[in-house]
Amino acid sequence: MVVIAKHIDKKGLLNMAKTHCANWDNGNCVGCMMKSKDKTITFKVSSKFAGKSCQVRKKCRYFDNVVIPGIKNER
Ligand code: SF4
Numbered sequence: 047m048v049v050i051a052k053h054i055d056k057k058g059l060l061n062m063a064k065t066h067c068a069n070w071d072n073g074n075c076v077g078c079m080m081k082s083k084d085k086t087i088t089f090k091v092s093s094k095f096a097g098k099s100c101q102v103r104k105k106c107r108y109f110d111n112v113v114i115p116g117i118k119n120e121r
Pocket residue numbers: 063067068069070071074075076077095099100101102106108109
């Protein structure tokens with residue numbers, strides 16, 4: 047799943063986040079992070095991301111673990 051991101055340059059990653067990430071808000075991140083465990087989905091607002099510029103060019107686990115698999119499933 048992360049393999050897609052490895053072959054895309056930083057500008058491409060930002061465009062993917064802009065197009066596909068539900069947290070994208072005009073270049074900033076809403077910061078609503080989701081994870082699932084034992085058939086339960088939990089959400090939390092991450093102060094590390096919320097209200098700050100999209101950090102996909104550095105490292106974003108939400109992008110790798112939620113956004114990228116969603117893109118793959120669209121195909
Ligand atoms: S930092 Fe991650 S979660 Fe936030 S907008 Fe960018 S890709 Fe989406």
